[in-house]
Amino acid sequence: MNKKVPRRQFITGACKLLAAGLAAPLGSLVVQGNRSLAASGEKSWPEIWDGKQWGFVVDTHKCIGCGRCVKACKQENKVPMDDEVYRTWVERYVETSDGVSIDSPNGGLNFPPLEEGGEKQFFAPKLCNQCEKPPCVQVCPVGATYRTGDGVILVDEKRCVGCRYCIQACPYGARFLHPETHVADKCTWCYHRVLRGMKPACVTVCPAGARKFGNLGDHNSEVAEIIETNRVRGLKPEKGTKPRVFYVGLDEVVM
Amino acid sequence: MGFVYPNEVEINWGLFIVLYPYLTGLVAGAFIVSSLYHVFGVSKLKPVSRLALISALALLLVAPLALISHLGQPLRALNLMWTPNPTSAMAGFGYIYSFYLIIVLLEIWFMYRKDLVEFAATREGWTGKLYNILTLGAKDISPAALHTDHKVVSALAIIGIPSAAFLHGYVGFIFGAIKANSWWSTPLMPVIFLLSAIVSGVALLIVVYAVTCWLRKVKIDFDCLMTMNKYLLIFLILAFVLEILEVIHMAYEAEEEWPAVKGLITQVIPFSYFVVQLGQMVMAMFLLFMATFKRIPAKIRQIMTIVSGASILTSVLAMRFNVVVGGQLISKSSSGYTRFHWPLWHEGVIPTIGFLILPFVILFVLVRVLPPWMDGGAAVSVTKRRGAFVPKPVPVRGKLSPAEPTGGELWERFVVAVGRNLSRLGLRGVWREE
Incomplete structure (x- = not known):
């Protein structure tokens, strides 16, 4: 049988056939994608992302630990109120002569009053850091979690298999398995609101102005100005994740 | 105790994820024992060479069940193979596992081909038909064909060693490459996993061999x-x-x-x-x-x-x-x-024990279909021979016989075996008429 078709001819033929077989569906996908965007008259994603790099600033001096952000977040993003899963939470640090005590009961939804005696006390709100080098995106086996062009990490809940590798990989404990959808879930900086020109729910409800959100690419934005004129730092810089949440007045004990 | 992030209250990888590296570890270890016989020529391991491979298959079949039942969306499990993310340490799992399963199945088939053909000819009724199907139509058991079988088995065993090592070392990497976890994150993790895998596999064979000998009333x-x-x-x-x-x-x-x-x-x-x-x-x-x-x-x-x-x-x-x-x-x-918190049902202790017993149920069935006993009369079923056949105790007690290879000899044999098989195997198959 090998004698009838020369090997070289057979291989080139097979390669051509394979290439054609792959090109046809891929090509149609691209065409279809462009067509659906064009037909709806909407901007394409690169146009929407153009010139935008979202960033977040937390001023720990200003946070009063009221927990409104935690509640607003749960309501806005359909995170079950009673389950111990949080897209954002607030930690309370009390330093005494005995050391530091940290707590975040119910994610800081409703802190009980402090006892007397703390020498140094403050709150540290936490949320997804939307890292520039996100380990969660790196480890997702199916590519269900990805980084958008304007710097937000999202989860495709129709693709996520619920293996929870991303939860293990996140150094900040920002991810969880959603108790109802059984897929990975996390803070998106309320991407659905951001796309409509609004601010994340937690930023909107914060009565103290401890949470700021804006475009780092625009030097006139509030967040860019704070970062350029204050001493700020991200969490766990040693992990090399390059977080995009910048903390003003962050104490060393906050991990 | 102390402070944990609010999202850390629940343990995300529970007992099923404990099971997976345990089961694949046993597989890798058992496979390496069978390869010690087939590739390195450690002839003293002959009595367990087939049993090792059959046990590896039984465990290999159960291992992914634990993983899939752990998923939040088990029906999407195959997404790992359709849309793998090249940067994920986990994405290769489906391919590596499948590749290894194919190697094990092929090796077992080539190893048992002669027996399958004989069973197909001698057994009556549906068992005969079953063996007939299992032969896949390759019924040539001439010395030349059997010789080819033997070479294919050694070649597969050679390919199987790095595959088994990779299957399990890779699981270690999945943990070892997580910088967020200080107890996992170490480059030693794949090596530690691999060594503990070999250890557990050999231990399993010791126990399974002893128990089967005891059940069959055969001297160890x-x-x-x-x-x-x-x-x-x-x-x-x-x-x-x-x-x-x-x-x-x-x-x-x-x-x-x-x-x-x-x-x-x-x-x-x-x-x-x-x-x-x-x-x-x-x-x-x-x-x-x-x-x-x-x-x-x-x-x-x-x-x-x-x-x-x-x-x-x-x-x-x-x-x-x-x-x-x-x-x-x-x-x-x-x-x-x-x-x-030790859960009882949902990813809990009871299904975990079930997953630990299941491989032995499968093994029990497999040894009836493909008898791995090497102490004569491979085709005789367990029930028939109970108490009937007791081989003589082996006279040499622990003395190293001259046939026992040293480390250097082992390595030499390995290199020679690899070279010989890779050059000779080519595309010659069992179906080839010689």
Whole structure:
């Protein structure tokens, strides 16, 4: 049988056939994608992302630990109120002569009053850091979690298999398995609101102005100005994740 | 204890994820024992060479079940193969597993082809038909064809060694490459996983071989058992050294994560770490070493080896637990520890025990279809021969016979075998008429 078709001819033929077989569906996908965007008259994603790099600033001096952000977040993003899963939470640090005590009961939804005696006390709100080098995106086996062009990490809940590798990989404990959808879930900086020109729910409800959100690419934005004129730092810089949440007045004990 | 991030209250990788590396570890170890016979020519392991491979298959079939039932969306499991993310350490899982399964199935088929053809010819009714289907129509059992079978088996065993090593070392990498977890993140992890895998696989074979001999009322081949003893002891020492080295290194460097790790092993999981995992390793090393002394009666040496095997099986299971669950108990805030609540049903103790028993149910069925016994009359079923056939005890008691290969010889044989098989195998198949 090998004698009838020369090997070289057979291989080139097979390669051509394979290439054609792959090109046809891929090509149609691209065409279809462009067509659906064009037909709806909407901007394409690169146009929407153009010139935008979202960033977040937390001023720990200003946070009063009221927990409104935690509640607003749960309501806005359909995170079950009673389950111990949080897209954002607030930690309370009390330093005494005995050391530091940290707590975040119910994610800081409703802190009980402090006892007397703390020498140094403050709150540290936490949320997804939307890292520039996100380990969660790196480890997702199916590519269900990805980084958008304007710097937000999202989860495709129709693709996520619920293996929870991303939860293990996140150094900040920002991810969880959603108790109802059984897929990975996390803070998106309320991407659905951001796309409509609004601010994340937690930023909107914060009565103290401890949470700021804006475009780092625009030097006139509030967040860019704070970062350029204050001493700020991200969490766990040693992990090399390059977080995009910048903390003003962050104490060393906050991990 | 202390402070944990609010999202860390639940342990995300529970008992099923403890099971997976345990089961694949047993597979990799059992496979390597069968390869010691088929590739390295350790002829004393002949009595367990087939049993090893059949046990590997039984465990290999169950391993992914634990993983898939752990998924939040089990029906999407195959997404790992359709849309793999090239940067994910986990994405290769489906391919590596499938590749390895194919190698094992092929090796078993080529190894049993002669038996299958004979069974198909001699058995009546539906069993005959079943064997007929299993032959896949390849019924040539001429000496030339059998010779080819034999070469294919050795070639597959050669390919299988790096595959088995990769299958399990890779699982270690999935944990070892997570920088967010201080107890997991070490480049030693794949090596530690691989060595503990080999250790658990050899231990499993010791126990399975002893139990099947006891059930079949057949005398245990003492030389075979002592050979397994020797390999178990060697790999156990290596595994122990590396496991200890990792912790000593961490303690000596005493970087910022050390207090959290120290708290984990001394306060959170001290019993399962120091007693069940390390303590049993030390005990088994002692017993296995003692069992090499020829002054001790053979019966005692045999018992020492089997007890060591059984205790290593629980030690490695504890090791998997201490790594997988233990690592998650340390809060990523380094300020406290999560509590592990032993669930009963949902990913709990009862289905976990089920997954541990299932491979042996499959093994029970498999040994009836494909009898792995090498002590004569391979085709005789278990029930027929119970109490009927007792082979003579092996006369040589623990003495190293001249046939026993040294390390250098083993390596030489390996290189020669690889070269010979790779050059000769080519595309010659069993169907080729010679």
